[in-house]
Amino acid sequence: MSLQRNQDMSHQPLYLQIKEALKKQILDGDYAPFERMPSESQLMKSFDVSRITVRQSLRDLHAEGLIFTSQGKGTFASKPKAMQDVQHLEGLSEAMTPKGYETSARLLSIREVKPSKDVQENLNINGKEGAIEVVRVRYLNREPISVDTSYFPIAVGQKLFARDLSGDIFPLLENELRVPLGRADVSLEARSADSDTAKLLDINVGSPIMWVQRLTHDSSGKPVDYEYLAFRGDAYKYRFQIERDPSRNSGFNEVIK
Amino acid sequence: MSLQRNQDMSHQPLYLQIKEALKKQILDGDYAPFERMPSESQLMKSFDVSRITVRQSLRDLHAEGLIFTSQGKGTFASKPKAMQDVQHLEGLSEAMTPKGYETSARLLSIREVKPSKDVQENLNINGKEGAIEVVRVRYLNREPISVDTSYFPIAVGQKLFARDLSGDIFPLLENELRVPLGRADVSLEARSADSDTAKLLDINVGSPIMWVQRLTHDSSGKPVDYEYLAFRGDAYKYRFQIERDPSRNSGFNEVIK
Known part of the structure; x- marks a missing residue:
């Protein structure tokens, strides 16, 4: 569920804007199932935000089942259930x-x-x-x-x-x-x-x-x-x-x- | 699911023993749906344990959907879904x-x-x-x-x-x-x-x-x-x-x- 998708999101908290951007890329197939997502540091850099903001976005994506984490290997776009x-x-x-x-x-x-x-x-x-x-x-x-x-x-x-x-x-x-x-x-x-x-x-x-x-x-x-x-x-x-x-x-x- | 129910639980962590005891009372109908559960302090006293232990038990019961909390009113045995x-x-x-x-x-x-x-x-x-x-x-x-x-x-x-x-x-x-x-x-x-x-x-x-x-x-x-x-x-x-x-x-x- 995404209330803000496709809307002007500039008034939204940063972490939500980032989450929605990544979510769109996953749903649009820019990241395929099992494909590795950028690291926290890479995301901090590309969005120019703090680690805490990136983590909040990832936590939400995780909660929505859009990404999963493999211990020591990184974060991946979701495997199909x-x-x-x-x-x-x-x-x-x-x-x-x-x-x-x-x-x-x-x-x-x-x-x-x-x-x-x-x-x-x-x-x-x-x-x-x-x-x-x-x-x-x-x-x-x-x-x-x-x-x-x-x-x-x-x-x-x-x-x-x-x-x-x-x-x-x-x-x-x-x-x-x-x-x-x-x-x-x-x-x-x-x-x-x-x-x-x-x-x-x-x-x-x-x-x-x-x-x-x-x-x-x-x-x-x-x-x-x-x-x-x-x-x-x-x-x-x-x-x-x-x-x-x-x-x-x-x-x-x-x-x- | 309860692996320990009916088994000797004395080797289990305290919070698990308390959780299982309360769970049994709820499942057995000793606490009816919507009935108020004892307060944290009452539970601390009856089981002679710390608040942190009681909270862990309640958190598990909550996770299992066996109790629910009403802001400012206390904790209750689950309402039927x-x-x-x-x-x-x-x-x-x-x-x-x-x-x-x-x-x-x-x-x-x-x-x-x-x-x-x-x-x-x-x-x-x-x-x-x-x-x-x-x-x-x-x-x-x-x-x-x-x-x-x-x-x-x-x-x-x-x-x-x-x-x-x-x-x-x-x-x-x-x-x-x-x-x-x-x-x-x-x-x-x-x-x-x-x-x-x-x-x-x-x-x-x-x-x-x-x-x-x-x-x-x-x-x-x-x-x-x-x-x-x-x-x-x-x-x-x-x-x-x-x-x-x-x-x-x-x-x-x-x-x-």
Whole structure:
């Protein structure tokens, strides 16, 4: 979002003018994805401003996802984010392998837990029943992309202890445990990474993450898998298509639920 | 996500132990949504720790969206986020009014601009044609919820100058401009708010925002409206349902695109 782009910006703070100038160059393709941006000193020189001003501009560009920094190597125009199409319910490997990505998972823990209220409500179990919790870090091209915390009812989850959990769990449920999957309820929100998540994803505490809650049902509608997925905001994009409700197109203005 | 919940935490940093204890109380419903949390001083006393430790715990809870702060009034267990179902293509008012929310929009600018490369590609126009840019702040129950920057081809956009833009643009396009709407391509990612956006949304610079790019086509498939929507991460959730591709449920393990 740029309110000032193409407007006379001379009344704006310097750092904003510089940010907008660089942003325009990135959006216009003058800097291609992965291309190195000028150094702080070069920018200070070309814009004739202080380091603090240059840093403020870069911080904003960084916040907008237009540049990224590689430790010791400099600042680069953004790499394109990995996009997952979510028209159908798919695991990370199912979705990304056909696009040429290498995916894997590192298992951090699998154990029986006393489920939180949220997990109880979603899996439709009570607090005494317990649930199986699986915590994994998922990797895309060997970079950590998400921390997945999944909860299963005991009957299903117990069978996961002896399984290979380095890939998607969905096909494992379907093909090995013979649990046919149906509908999933998904919610997405933007959050800041807490210390645990930041460490596992190799990002700074407070960096933006996409927080996904996904409740997957079996084909009969029974909940079988409730997950919290914390995706690195700088590396991942969800994409889907939606249709306008056809009944709206006939000139009706009422809201149909 | 909590790796340590239910585990022996005595070897963990104090602030993490306190954070996890409070988190558990919130998730278990001991603190209800909108309920006031104990003050920093009360927490220092009950846990017998320093203010700096308490603040670190609260900062993490805040980052996870479990608490929110009201200036001068204290800290509260999180208010539930507004949820928008995105099964169908709807404007904010269309989606949220039936749920009992009051929505409105404040127009910041409408003007002809030289479109950026991204806008050109999405609207399928060239740089010489120009585009109409509409920038608005959207409100939900009188709180700013998103900054919407929308681009229209000149032919459509020109007609918006004389219109009331304090509500949704979709029904306006359909009912007044007679542009029937069809499919939209939507992508979602988590970002940090830059200074402009943060100011308009009344949040801190760097706070998480949900960054939405939405390209809406008319019913013949021609692009008519390309938007950047920046939603407050602490106030808004996207929700949808997806189905497992039925061909997966028959025991096949192959990936079908």
